[in-house]
Amino acid sequence: MAAKSMDFAMGSHPLPSCFASKSSKVGAFTVRCSSVTHPTGGATIGERPWKVANTRLVLEDGSIWMAKSFGASGTQVGEVVFNTSLTGYQEILTDPSYAGQFVLMTNPHIGNTGVNFDDEESQQCFLAGLVIRSLSISTSNWRCTKPLGHYLAERNIMGIYDVDTRAITRRLRQDGSLIGVLSTEVTKTDEELLEMSRTWDIVGVDLISGVSCNAPYEWIDKTDSEWEFSCNRRGETFHVIAYDFGIKHNILRRLASYGCKITVVPSKWPASETLKMKPDGVIFSNGPGDPSAVPYAVETVKEIIGKVPVFGICMGHQLLGQALGGKTFKMKFGHHGGNHPVRNLRSGRVEISAQNHNYAVDPATLPKGVEVTHVNLNDGSCAGLAFPQLKLMSLQYHPEASPGPHDSDPAFVEFVRMMAQEKQQA
Numbered sequence: 001m002a003a004k005s006m007d008f009a010m011g012s013h014p015l016p017s018c019f020a021s022k023s024s025k026v027g028a029f030t031v032r033c034s035s036v037t038h039p040t041g042g043a044t045i046g047e048r049p050w051k052v053a054n055t056r057l058v059l060e061d062g063s064i065w066m067a068k069s070f071g072a073s074g075t076q077v078g079e080v081v082f083n084t085s086l087t088g089y090q091e092i093l094t095d096p097s098y099a100g101q102f103v104l105m106t107n108p109h110i111g112n113t114g115v116n117f118d119d120e121e122s123q124q125c126f127l128a129g130l131v132i133r134s135l136s137i138s139t140s141n142w143r144c145t146k147p148l149g150h151y152l153a154e155r156n157i158m159g160i161y162d163v164d165t166r167a168i169t170r171r172l173r174q175d176g177s178l179i180g181v182l183s184t185e186v187t188k189t190d191e192e193l194l195e196m197s198r199t200w201d202i203v204g205v206d207l208i209s210g211v212s213c214n215a216p217y218e219w220i221d222k223t224d225s226e227w228e229f230s231c232n233r234r235g236e237t238f239h240v241i242a243y244d245f246g247i248k249h250n251i252l253r254r255l256a257s258y259g260c261k262i263t264v265v266p267s268k269w270p271a272s273e274t275l276k277m278k279p280d281g282v283i284f285s286n287g288p289g290d291p292s293a294v295p296y297a298v299e300t301v302k303e304i305i306g307k308v309p310v311f312g313i314c315m316g317h318q319l320l321g322q323a324l325g326g327k328t329f330k331m332k333f334g335h336h337g338g339n340h341p342v343r344n345l346r347s348g349r350v351e352i353s354a355q356n357h358n359y360a361v362d363p364a365t366l367p368k369g370v371e372v373t374h375v376n377l378n379d380g381s382c383a384g385l386a387f388p389q390l391k392l393m394s395l396q397y398h399p400e401a402s403p404g405p406h407d408s409d410p411a412f413v414e415f416v417r418m419m420a421q422e423k424q425q426a
C-alpha cells in the first residue's frame with residue numbers, strides 16, 4: 001500500500017481534497033496537489049456554506065477526494081465511470097446497465113430539473129452512486145415531482161457533490177476505469193476503504209441476474225404521443241420476445257411505437273420456451289457488467305439465432321458477438337454519453353449516438369460472414385454487427401437513446417422490416 005500518500009491524507013485532518021499521481025493502478029505515489037477545496041470545505045455562495053465535506057471517495061489508486069453527501073449515507077463500493085451527457089441524469093440513474101458503477105457526470109450542474117415519473121428507464125436505481133460537481137440548490141421544471149436528493153435518499157443511493165469531477169475524469173481517461181469506495185462513515189479508516197476498493201472487482205461477475213425481471217410480462221406502452229417522432233401507422237403487429245438483461249423501458253416503448261406486441265422474459269428464460277411461443281422476433285437487451293461472465297446467456301442466444309430475426313442492443317450485441325464465436329474485451333474507460341459519432345458502414349451515414357458500455361466485441365475474433373456494420377469514430381471500435389443469413393443485427397450503442405439523440409432510431413425500423421420479410425416468406 002502507498003503509505004506516503006495515506007500518511008499525507010490522514011495526517012491532514014480535516015482531510016483536504018488531495019490527489020496523488022501514479023503511472024499504474026498500484027505502486028508508489030507522489031502527491032501532486034495538496035488542496036483544491038476552499039478553506040470552508042469547498043462551500044461557495046449559494047451552496048449551503050454551513051455544510052462541509054463529510055464524505056470520502058477513495059479510489060483504488062490511493063487518491064482520496066473529499067466531497068459533500070446527498071441522497072443516502074453509508075459506505076458503497078463500485079467502479080467509477082464518467083458520463084458526458086449534458087441532460088438526462090434521471091434516465092442515467094435508472095439505466096440498469098450501471099449496476100455496480102458510480103456514474104460521474106462531466107456536466108457540472110446537476111439536479112436543476114428535479115425528477116419525474118415519466119423519465120424512469122426502470123423501476124429501480126441499480127447504480128452504486130452518483131458523483132457530481134455542483135448540486136442545484138433549486139429545481140425548476142413543469143414535470144418535476146421531487147428534488148434529486150430526496151429521490152436518491154428514498155432509493156438508498158449515495159450521491160456526492162462539490163468534488164473536482166474534471167480532475168477525476170482526467171485520471172480515469174489516463175489510467176482507465178478505477179474502483180472506488182464512497183463513505184460517509186467516520187469510523188472507517190482511509191486504509192479500510194482503500195483495502196475495500198482494492199479487493200472488490202467487477203470483472204468476471206454476472207450482474208444481469210440481479211437486475212432482470214423474475215417472471216415474463218407483457219409490455220404495451222408506446223412513446224407518449226406528446227414526444228412521438230416516428231411510428232408505424234400501417235397497423236401491422238409483430239410479436240417480439242424481449243430478453244431482460246436489464247432492459248431500458250425506452251427500448252420497449254420504441255418497439256411498441258413501431259407496432260410490436262412485446263413479451264418481456266427473464267435473463268434465464270429457456271430458449272426452447274421462447275421458440276415455443278413462435279415470436280416474430282427476439283430482442284437481446286442491454287445489461288450491466290462483464291459479457292464474458294454470463295455463458296448461460298450466450299448459450300440461450302446460440303439456440304435462438306438463425307430461427308427467428310434477432311436484434312441485440314449493447315449487452316445483447318456483446319452476447320451475439322460471443323454466440324457467433326467472437327470474444328469481448330474490457331475497454332480502458334468505456335463509452336458513456338450522448339455524443340458519440342458512429343459511422344453506419346452500409347449507408348456511410350454518421351449517427352450521433354447514446355452510449356453506455358465498458359466492454360466491446362473484438363471484430364478480429366469474429367468468423368467469416370459476420371459483417372461489422374457500424375464503427376465508433378472516436379476510437380474505431382466495433383459498434384454494430386449483422387449476419388443476414390441468420391437474420392441477425394446488433395448495435396453496441398443505444399438506438400432508444402433516453403437520454404440522447406434520436407439519430408439511431410431507424411434501427412428499430414430495420415428490425416421490424418426484417419420481421420416483416422420473414423413473415424412474408426413463411
Ligand SMILES: NC(=O)CC[C@H](N)C(=O)O
Pocket residue numbers: 097285286287288289290291313314315316356357358359360
Ligand atoms: N449498456 C449495456 O448493455 C452495457 C453492456 C456491458 N455491461 C458493458 O459495460 O459493456
